[in-house]
Amino acid sequence: MERIAIDMDDVIADPLSKHLALFNKRYNENISIKDLEGKYLTEVRPELHQEILDILAEPTFFRDLDIIADSQEVIKELSQHYEVFIATAAMELPSSFTSKYEWLKEHFSFLNERNFIFCGDKSIIKADYLIDDSPRNFMGFEGQGILFTNPYNLHVTDYVRVNNWQEVREFFLK
Amino acid sequence: MERIAIDMDDVIADPLSKHLALFNKRYNENISIKDLEGKYLTEVRPELHQEILDILAEPTFFRDLDIIADSQEVIKELSQHYEVFIATAAMELPSSFTSKYEWLKEHFSFLNERNFIFCGDKSIIKADYLIDDSPRNFMGFEGQGILFTNPYNLHVTDYVRVNNWQEVREFFLK
Numbered sequence: 406m407e408r409i410a411i412d413m414d415d416v417i418a419d420p421l422s423k424h425l426a427l428f429n430k431r432y433n434e435n436i437s438i439k440d441l442e443g444k445y446l447t448e449v450r451p452e453l454h455q456e457i458l459d460i461l462a463e464p465t466f467f468r469d470l471d472i473i474a475d476s477q478e479v480i481k482e483l484s485q486h487y488e489v490f491i492a493t494a495a496m497e498l499p500s501s502f503t504s505k506y507e508w509l510k511e512h513f514s515f516l517n518e519r520n521f522i523f524c525g526d527k528s529i530i531k532a533d534y535l536i537d538d539s540p541r542n543f544m545g546f547e548g549q550g551i552l553f554t555n556p557y558n559l560h561v562t563d564y565v566r567v568n569n570w571q572e573v574r575e576f577f578l579k
Numbered sequence: 580m581e582r583i584a585i586d587m588d589d590v591i592a593d594p595l596s597k598h599l600a601l602f603n604k605r606y607n608e609n610i611s612i613k614d615l616e617g618k619y620l621t622e623v624r625p626e627l628h629q630e631i632l633d634i635l636a637e638p639t640f641f642r643d644l645d646i647i648a649d650s651q652e653v654i655k656e657l658s659q660h661y662e663v664f665i666a667t668a669a670m671e672l673p674s675s676f677t678s679k680y681e682w683l684k685e686h687f688s689f690l691n692e693r694n695f696i697f698c699g700d701k702s703i704i705k706a707d708y709l710i711d712d713s714p715r716n717f718m719g720f721e722g723q724g725i726l727f728t729n730p731y732n733l734h735v736t737d738y739v740r741v742n743n744w745q746e747v748r749e750f751f752l753k
Contacts, residue, residue: 496693499680502676521699525694
């Protein structure tokens with residue numbers, strides 16, 4: 406059975422919308438998803454770099470994130486034909502461990518927690534495919550990288566791109 | 580550069596001594612490491628199965644574990660010749676995430692946290708070697724499994740065995 410590793414943030418969970426909403430509210434800003442085309446929020450407001458990162462480091466930030474549309478249904482379907490693992494670079498934000506785990510147990514309860522990976526460098530993952538929004542996670546990955554669209558990766562052209570979970574289904578179950 | 584993945588519990592950290600000491604104290608028992616030859620504590624006292632596991636689930640249990648002798652020095656040396664990752668099956672005990680992370684940052688501060696992996700099924704690890712005390716973690720692992728001696732694995736004969744960190748040095752740096 407082939408194995409698919411799936412990133413968490415901005416692929417099945419949506420930290421970006423919450424991050425942006427909290428940032429706009431706290432700093433009286435009005436930045437939209439559209440303003441983030443090709444860049445990170447820290448690049449749009451470099452003078453607030455630390456403040457922007459601090460929002461993500463709040464222990465419950467990741468606990469109540471929205472689910473990316475159709476990810477549950479499609480992953481449930483994929484699990485019948487592939488081994489599915491969820492791999493998140495949680496080592497960058499150790500305060501997020503518990504929230505991320507609880508979020509996964511709540512929304513992806515059909516997956517076994519033995520298939521969750523909190524890592525840093527994703528080149529350690531042994532899988533046939535990695536669905537991720539960060540092209541840097543494909544460096545050193547031995548399988549095929551599949552880029553999940555996000556505002557800041559819109560200009561990246563080196564990988565197969567999927568714009569939503571229906572396109573993921575298309576790719577794997579066509 | 581070849582890559583070595585190293586298990587945490589009973590390979591670089593010593594939960595067993597603390598677990599046994601706490602158990603003996605709380606339940607007025609006198610079980611020794613010697614009594615655990617070829618078996619787990621839960622097999623020696625099956626009537627206290629849940630109580631034994633509950634000790635491990637206490638959130639700070641893993642925070643102050645002793646370091647397995649010579650592991651720091653040898654891993655520091657190995658890092659000069661190999662890529663070293665620490666891979667622990669933390670998904671079995673989600674309450675341990677923070678303590679395990681802090682313990683690693685304290686005692687193995689020379690390793691980058693990008694090289695820490697909290698996982699379940701270790702067949703997801705892509706590495707040339709895995710040093711582990713649980714033979715089941717070698718199932719599906721594509722590299723070479725190296726069994727680190729522990730009382731309950733004393734009768735296992737299917738893998739290269741190392742009895743201590745000097746023997747690990749011997750194996751990798753001879």
